[in-house]
Amino acid sequence: MAQPPIRINLFSDTVTKPGPEMRRAIAEAEVGDDMSGEDPTVNRLEAMCCALFDKPAAVFACSGTQANQMAIWSHCVAGDELIAENTSHVVNYEAGAPAVLSGVCWRTVAGRGGMLDVDDLKHVPRPVDQHFPRTRLLVLENTTNLGGGRVYPPEQLRRVCRWAHQQGWRVHLDGARLMNAVVACGVPPAELCRECDTVAMCFSKGLGCPMGSILVGDEPTIARARRARKIFGGALRQAGIVAAAAIYALENNVERLRLDHENARQFARDLAELPHVHIDPADVETNLVFFDLDPQWGTAGELVARAREHGLKIGALGPQRLRACTHLDVDRADLIEAVAILRRCLEGNDGGAGRTRTS
Ligand SMILES: Cc1ncc(COP(=O)(O)O)c(C=O)c1O
Structure with a gap:
């Protein structure tokens, strides 16, 4: 039947489907060849996101999965290990991509509501030894998805990031729904994500765009991420048509x-x-x-x-x-x-x- x-x-x-106003922004977008850095709308979106997160560099990506995996590729080399919470998207719902694309293995740790705190992680660091993979990256999620749509208390997020840095790890934040966290906790993105080395945020979820994500971080890391995007087949040409939707969403769909x-x-x-x-x-x-x-x-x-x-x-x-x-x-x-x-x-x-x- x-x-x-x-x-x-x-x-x-x-x-969500783009409404008439977003469609108008898409139709009127100025475009160019983004792979040559010549799409004015993508460049504007990336600059907006640098300002929003107070990070030096940003790169537009096709999807949240792509942005996360570009970050993992940029932080790690083959044989490295990442740490993530049991329910995290990067290890449960991205088709094993850290292993496939970056040769990275992972260890998961139980948290609460998909969130980790320092006490959950204390047993994780291992001595330097030829037997062990090198732990390189901590991946956190805010808001959590399978963890229940929970919002990291800002102080907990800072505490975990600082502790991870003390272990010599880098921190990537999977912020597929970061703006949901921002409006829920009332802390602006730059302040909330200050201690995270990279942040991926999706435009295609609550912000209502047909596609697109952003990855922000320091310049060398984002330069590597740009290379990863090319390797993964995600570097685009006149991507301004989707970047225009993202700009519209940042200006109209956050509050x-x-x-x-x-x-x-x-x-x-x-x-x-x-x-x-x-x-x-x-x-x-x-x-x-x-x-x-x-x-x-x-x-x-x-x-x-x-x-x-x-x-x-x-x-x-x-x-x-x-x-x-x-x-x-x-x-x-x-x-x-x-x-x-x-x-x-x-x-x-x-x-x-x-x-x-x-x-
Ligand atoms: C927490 C989280 N991270 C990453 C993604 C991946 O985003 P995409 O579907 O755009 O690849 C999702 C998708 O739902 C998600 O919920």
Whole structure:
């Protein structure tokens, strides 16, 4: 049976489509050959990001994965090791790219909410010995994705970075949703990321662009990252058409992330009222809402499939774990309807396959 169209898409904030104003910025972008450094719009975006993060250099990338992997390639050589939290995107969701592209291996460490603190890392450093890979890089994530959309307390982020530097490691921040962290903690990007050697930020998530990320850092590291981008096949020509969308997003779509966070918190409170759903709304700090389903009802996959039949798309992230995500293409009315659909599915009143258990 054909699936009905998706009416409410809470699968990710990557599903946003550029609106008329952003499309106008794209259409009117001045462009040139970015691989020769001649695209004025890309150059403007990179300069804006240098100022935003108070870092000397920036390079535009096609995706968050590409920006992260360019950073890893730039900080490490083959045989080096990176350290990341258990749930981190770079080691769980980037197709083994550190090993494939940079010959880098990794060790993961358990944190809380996807975040690490110095105590979590104290056992990690190893003596210099021919047996061991050289630990070279710590990768942190802010906000965390699979960790639950959590925001690093700024002081914790500084503390971990300083401690990592004392070990002789460099620090890369995967800030795919960095602006969500910025609006949630109220600390500007430059101050928040002062101690990070490189930061990758996506334009294609809550900021609403069709594609694109930025990597910022010191000049030698970003020069290497530019080379990595070429090696990975991600150096572009008239990339100004996408850089224009990113500039539009930085100028117009940052403050509104607060609304996504408020919507997510209210959605979480509404979910907490549903049967078979386990969620603590206090855990929702940004636009990602994770919740667990009582196995007595069924699996996360079953609920996802059932909701999809009613035009609602959410994600299953484990046998009982689900994720919904607020963004600029969903409003409060959509979220109220999403809760109503989920309630009908969970109560077996959705006219679907007839699950009626209420225990
Ligand atoms: C924390 C985090 N880092 C990196 C990425 C990768 O971004 P992209 O999908 O643009 O490659 C994502 C994507 O969702 C993410 O959530």
